[in-house]
Amino acid sequence: MLNIELARARRVCEVTRDTEHWLSVVALSDALTAYYASDTRVYRAAQSVGITDEQWQVIKHGEVK
Template structure:
């Protein structure tokens, strides 16, 4: 059975399709950021008030990824509106030639 849900990274509202429960994230970037946030949270809880700057940096990183992904989606939509196909978009984005 296939279902759709939001990405597991907090603050990411992109959709992801999952079949087995393994597909929790919309992208590898969201997975990596979520792992780093979890690690940072554990460190901050262990170290205490000296870790405030680290936590703030981790949250800023997560927020920047959210903004980047939103802007990327908006640009993809704009590209579609001027006639760039999904195949061409992926070729441009990933540096591949399309036939």
């Protein structure tokens, strides 16, 4: 999803020369990268206190069917 938005924004910015738009999509990319890093950190912390992979999936995604 993010790669698609980056490509769209790049094309738009090449035509419009709108730097603010490009900076916004870069900020979005940076925020998503930080979120993924945080998610990994929290997952590892959960594992360290004994939460299993199955329990983690229920925590993150709701009831496992």
